[in-house]
Amino acid sequence: MNARTLNRRLLGSRLVDSLVGPHGIDRYLELIRPTLTVFDARARVVAVEHQTERTVTLTIDPNGAFTGFRAGQFVKVGVEIDGVRRTRTYSPTISEYDVRLLELTITVREGGVVGSYLRSHARPGMTLHLSDAAGSFVMPAERPDRVALVSGGSGVTPVIAMLRTLVSEGYTGQIDFIHYGRRAADWLYKPAVEAIASAHPNVRVRYVATREGGERFSAGTLSRDAQVFVCGPPELIDAVRLEHPDAVAETFTPPTLDVSDEAASGTVRFLRSDVSREIAPGTLLEQAEASGLSPEHGCRMGICHGCTCTKQAGAVKNVLTGEVSAEEYEEIRICISVPVGDVALQL
Amino acid sequence: MPITYGNLTPEDIEALGAELDAIRDRVVAELGEPDLEYIRKLIKAQRGLELGGRALLEFGWLPPLWLAGTAALSVSKILDNMEIGHNVMHGQYDWTQIPELNSQSFEWDTACPGDQWRHSHNYVHHTYTNVHGLDRDIGYGILRISEEQEWNPYYLGNLIWATMLMLAFEWGVAVHDLESDQVLAGNKKLDRRMLKQIWKKGGSQALKDYVLFPLLAGPGAPFTFAGNFTANVVRNIWAFSIIFCGHFPEGVEEFSAEDQAGETRGEWYLRQMLGSANITGGPLFHIMSGNLSFQIEHHLFPDIPARRYASISEDVREICERYGLPYNKGPLHKQLFSVFKKLARLSLPTPGAVTRVPEPPSGGEGGPLDKSTTAGSEASAGPVREREPEPALA
Incomplete structure (x- = not known):
């Protein structure tokens, strides 16, 4: 047991908890240094790089509360911007065996608050808040004989972790790595991937610029017997699945916000209860009740905060102020919120 | 009957509501980094005072250290409960999306479990403020603080009960949501789950401080x-x-369940203004009171960070003047004296009031008549949890 673990055991003990209750030891430790927490996973930014004009790559030092990840998974990353903690999901891009320092590459989307903030404000010493890793876009423990890693745009991040993981465990099967970017200037991780390829003859690399005449994915791009892992926009995944129906895929669709005066349509998903319903008129509290759920609540007029719950994704409108918010992982009062489109609630 | 005041028409009341909504929107739009920094600075000060106070008290056999330690820990507990705990649990910092400042999970350094406080205070008291039979903060089930409460000989001890509540306030607050007076009167069943929660929270507080x-x-x-x-x-x-x-100071208005039923947002605002009173004082006093010295502003905007109340109060005072509404305020000693004078006066029967069958708040002593009378005359005081409130939301 090293000193760090011992420290964590001691500070996390029941006796200490009784002495520092009800707030808990982290609420005191963080006042000394934000990353000193023993239960809350946090990281300190140690290096900031800009691979392209639209990205920022952060090297971060997670504290002992971070429990690691499997290549391909994502972590929720929280960053405070003008007093508000914004949370986004990013896939670490390092080998899953090498978690002393994590690396994240963040792409700035149009109108994206967090990406553009980190692109211009991330500095060594900054604190980030992490969650446990999650996600099912992972490789089977028994590695396939032949692997193809296909990515489009910022979908490169989880497959970089897969590539680095395979290489670091001495995988000897064939690895085909194909990355699609709009322009050559958007390509991510090219020098790093080429360095891997030159050191490992079983790694073949192709970078394609789709808007500069590069050939899109089609039949024959990859050998049929490769297990494909693909991450990127839905069109790329569809194209891959056409040729490789058993491809393991993950897509990302940036949230679209379409606010019209017409009645909203879409689905409300209550994730914890595993219940979904088509959007009906009324507040989310009313719709939850109509679905047979009994969420905690009080005043039903927005003052007591008793119905506060986490909106994981989707846009809602505050009926008192008319304000629309599409923030991920946002605390909302469901008694004064109506859905504007698809909404997923942790309820 | 919807409430009103002076010559205010229903349209005036809705205009009043719209003005207050506008203040709310303006302040909410301004919230940002300085508000977060403020509460973090306060938390840091509180935790520092707490650690310092507890460290000094480990050497409490040295009188100056005992005094300094006790003073630091007292201030720490006051800050924790009021400017930090009470306000965070109201959702004043929910907009920060920071888990440790989340209203629904925050716990404070007092015997009362946060969950029960959130129900009895944030919901019941703040929704039904000063409504007889609905707001259980009127007399807390043990005091006579309003003429509307029927007198009985138990209330001869009003001042004694109040003093006892004052000294043991954290435990009074801890059992408040159990509604033990209603349980003893046979109107409500004892909630064992809540009792267990109180035992656990109160127990861990006592274990820490006293063992x-x-x-x-x-x-x-x-x-x-x-x-x-x-x-x-x-x-x-x-x-x-x-x-x-x-x-509870003199001049604060009370309401009936009929006043409140089906009220509009404007009427809700009006009731909050008429039913609250402020305490005047300097900036440090306001922090130590958790800015509850701006009780009127707090009741209008319970989930806006309390550090904003001082500046909001200027607008609210101006609105009160324009609409001819009272703005009840006074220094602590004056307001507190007013409260105790009222408690003393109400320990005796109210002259001229029609005396019905007495209803002791602790039932079982008044004979079989007692139960039916209580049930009959306080029908509106039924269990608030089951009530279907009619919000002012259109």
């Missing part, structure tokens, strides 16, 4: 114990004083 930290002091244990006990009592007296000045 663990004294044991750490070794032979100095009695001094540490005494210091922790004193700090809890100081906090109790202070919190009681501030809170009782919020709604």
Whole structure:
């Protein structure tokens, strides 16, 4: 047991908890240094790089509360911007065996608050808040004989972790790595991937610029017997699945916000209860009740905060102020919120 | 009957509501980094005072250290409960999306479980403020603080009960949501789950203050114990004083369930203004009172960070003047004296009031008649949880 673990055991003990209750030891430790927490996973930014004009790559030092990840998974990353903690999901891009320092590459989307903030404000010493890793876009423990890693745009991040993981465990099967970017200037991780390829003859690399005449994915791009892992926009995944129906895929669709005066349509998903319903008129509290759920609540007029719950994704409108918010992982009062489109609630 | 005041028409009341909504929107739009920095600075100060106070009390057998430690821990508990705990649990910092400042998961350094407080205070008291039979903060089920409460001989001890509540306030608050008066009167069943919650929270508070930290002091244990006990009592007296000045001074209005039923947002605002009173004082006093000295502003905007109330109060005062509404305020000693004068007056029967069959708040003593009378005359006081409120939301 090293000193760090011992420290964590001691500070996390029941006796200490009784002495520092009800707030808990982290609420005191963080006042000394934000990353000193023993239960809350946090990281300190140690290096900031800009691979392209639209990205920022952060090297971060997670504290002992971070429990690691499997290549391909994502972590929720929280960053405070003008007093508000914004949370986004990013896939670490390092080998899953090498978690002393994590690396994240963040792409700035149009109108994206967090990406553009980190692109211009991330500095060594900054604190980030992490969650446990999650996600099912992972490789089977028994590695396939032949692997193809296909990515489009910022979908490169989880497959970089897969590539680095395979290489670091001495995988000897064939690895085909194909990355699609709009322009050559958007390509991510090219020098790093080429360095891997030159050191490992079983790694073949192709970078394609789709808007500069590069050939899109089609039949024959990859050998049929490769297990494909693909991450990127839905069109790329569809194209891959056409040729490789058993491809393991993950897509990302940036949230679209379409606010019209017409009645909203879409689905409300209550994730914890595993219940979904088509959007009906009324507040989310009313719709939850109509679905047979009994969420905690009080005043039903927005003052007591008793119905506060986490909106994981989707846009809602505050009926008192008319304000629309599409923030991920946002605390909302469901008694004064109506859905504007698809909404997923942790309820 | 919807409430009104003076010559205000229903249209005036809705205009009043719209003006207050506009203040709310303006302030909410301004919230940002400085508000977060403020509460973090306060938390840092509180945790520092707490650690410092507890460290000094480990050497409590040295009188100057005992005094300094007890003072630091008292201030720490007051800050924790009022400017931090009460306000965070109201959702004043929910907009930050920071888990440790989340209203629904925050716990405070007092015997009352956060969940029960969120129900009895944020929901019941703030929704039904000063409505007889619905707002259980009127008399807390043990005091006579309003003429509307039927007198009975139990209330001869009004001042004694109030003093006892003051000294043991954290425990009074802890059992408040159990509605033990209703349980004793046979109107409600004892909620064992809630009782267990209180036992667990109150128990861990007592374990920390009265067993663990004294044991750490070794032979100095009695001094540490005494210091922790004193700090809890100081906090109790202070919190009681501030809170009782919020709604009980003379001139604060009370309402009936009929007044409240089906009210509009404007009427809800009006009721909050008429049913609350402020305490005047300097900036440090406001922080120590959790800005509950701005009780009127707090009741209008319970989930806006309390540091904003001082500046909001200027607009609210101006609105009150324009609409001819009272703005009840006074220094602490004056407001508190007013409260105790009222408690003394109400310990005796109200002259001219029609005396019906007495209803002792602790049932079982008044004979079989008692139960039916209570059930009959306080029908509206039925269990609030089951009530279907009609919000002002259109």
